[in-house]
Amino acid sequence: MLRAVLFDLDNTLYSYDEAHAAAWLALTDYAGEQLSLAPERFEALHAQADRTLRAHAGDGPVVHNRLIRYQLLLEALGQPLWHAPLMAACYWSNFLGRLRLFPGTKEGLEALRQAGCRLGVATNMTADRQFDKLERLGLWPWVDALVTSEELGAEKPDARVFLRCAEKLGCAAAECVCVGDGWKTDVLGAQNAGMLPVWFRPDGGEAEGVPVIRSLTELPELLKTL
Ligand SMILES: [Mg+2]
Numbered sequence: 001m002l003r004a005v006l007f008d009l010d011n012t013l014y015s016y017d018e019a020h021a022a023a024w025l026a027l028t029d030y031a032g033e034q035l036s037l038a039p040e041r042f043e044a045l046h047a048q049a050d051r052t053l054r055a056h057a058g059d060g061p062v063v064h065n066r067l068i069r070y071q072l073l074l075e076a077l078g079q080p081l082w083h084a085p086l087m088a089a090c091y092w093s094n095f096l097g098r099l100r101l102f103p104g105t106k107e108g109l110e111a112l113r114q115a116g117c118r119l120g121v122a123t124n125m126t127a128d129r130q131f132d133k134l135e136r137l138g139l140w141p142w143v144d145a146l147v148t149s150e151e152l153g154a155e156k157p158d159a160r161v162f163l164r165c166a167e168k169l170g171c172a173a174a175e176c177v178c179v180g181d182g183w184k185t186d187v188l189g190a191q192n193a194g195m196l197p198v199w200f201r202p203d204g205g206e207a208e209g210v211p212v213i214r215s216l217t218e219l220p221e222l223l224k225t226l
Contacts, residue, residue: 002223004118004171006162006190008180009130012200013121013216014101014137023095030090035079049073061150064125066091092129099136102202108216109142115220120145122165122178124155124185145169156182157189166195177223179213196226 010016031042049072054063062068070084109119119142123130127148134140145168149155152164166176173194180186181200187210190197198219199205199212206212211222 001175002177002226003175004120004166004169005112005219006120006122006165006176006178006195008182008186009121009123009133010125011181012179013105013139014099014133018100019095019098022098023091026094027087027091030087034083035077045073045076049076059155060153061124061126061155096132096136099133101137102215104215104217106142108219111217111220113142118144118169118171120147120165120169122147122156122161124149126150156185157192159189159193162190162193162195177226179219198222
């Protein structure tokens with residue numbers, strides 16, 4: 001019997017792409033004004049800093065830390081490191097200022113709550129930013145458990161992220177459905193953890209053997225069929 005639903009956060013409960021686009025634009029402006037970098041040059045340096053970070057720290061949750069990424073970028077440029085926290089603040093203030101829930105997110109969560117489901121968020125990211133997003137989005141009333149990859153030192157699709165969230169919800173893996181936009185991270189990860197996946201695709205689409213939804217409002221009816 002299904003007792004819990006685990007959700008991815010970014011691009012599942014709200015539009016990460018929209019918020020990131022606004023934040024990236026502001027950051028590119030900062031780089032132009034403060035570091036005299038053209039947008040293409042900044043983008044290339046940013047990608048290089050990301051590769052440097054992964055080369056030294058691996059692909060764990062630290063790769064999401066923008067402060068460290070900007071530090072590496074500045075080191076490569078030979079520019080003062082005091083820009084790094086200002087760049088991070090620029091990015092995140094613009095990001096948080098542009099958060100938008102997908103249509104039907106709260107309605108879907110509330111319907112699941114009314115149906116007696118426990119609700120969890122299992123997400124790849126540093127804890128501080130995910131706390132900020134959940135607060136700004138007003139989603140805390142529908143979060144019974146939260147697991148960030150930073151907390152575990154492991155990233156989805158690693159089964160540990162899903163299983164720890166289920167544990168916090170007091171449920172077995174077989175009692176959980178997972179909803180997310182990532183095919184590898186969410187769908188395959190959930191299957192690997194012994195949970196039922198639902199692929200969230202707001203623009204539509206199909207997948208063989210895996211239910212697809214465009215809105216969370218479709219979930220209560222779908223769950224009756226699983
Ligand atoms: Mg996602």
